Amino acid sequence: QSALTQPPSASGSPGQSVTISCTGTSSDIGAYNSVSWYQQHPDKAPKLMIFDVTKRPSGVPNRFSGSKSGNTASLTVSGLQAEDEADYYCCSYAGSNSFWVFGGGTKLTVL
């Protein structure tokens, strides 16, 4: 069982918006503004999409946005496109003993 809880699946039609939640505890998501999200296509390396809860690395479309409230973080993908279909993993720093904890992943399907 993963340290962070994500829904196993999410879906939306092209052009729609989808939000994926990620629930942790007061020791990880609730304690640090260090939530990141990774996109992974089949047999590809995970790619950093969001860091520091809300920030996007250079080159990541602004259709991807992140937020946090209490112990729950969220990733929103707006204007869904076919290439957004992938697995998404959340990650939070959890202190010097655990370093990083991850979610179990959410498979995003573009209908």
Place this chain on the structure above:
Amino acid sequence: EVQLVESGGGLVQPGRSLRLSCTGSGFIFGDYAMSWVRQAPGKGLEWVAFIRRNAFGGTTEYAASVKGRFTISRDDYKGVAYMQMNSLTAEDTAVYFCTRVGDGYAIFLPDYWGQGTLVSVSS
């Protein structure tokens, strides 16, 4: 372009050892901490090990599940990170990802990942 390429995975019997390698390119290897993250079949990601850059002592950290059995190391001249895995069990079966750890963030995090190498522990 930052690239990380893992190698060394394969099928190994319980109790045996395996050494994984991760070759980095497209960045100054010695300027970054490195880590390993694994993903068991059908499961989520799990952080495994971390090594600071030599400027910070090259010290290491491990997840409780592998502490005492796995050893992470680095060779900055070759641009390679290693993970020596001993006393392997079936629970270690996973795809092992090498990651670069960036520090230009609120807190350092894995910013670039390799494609992973599969380790299967079975008799």
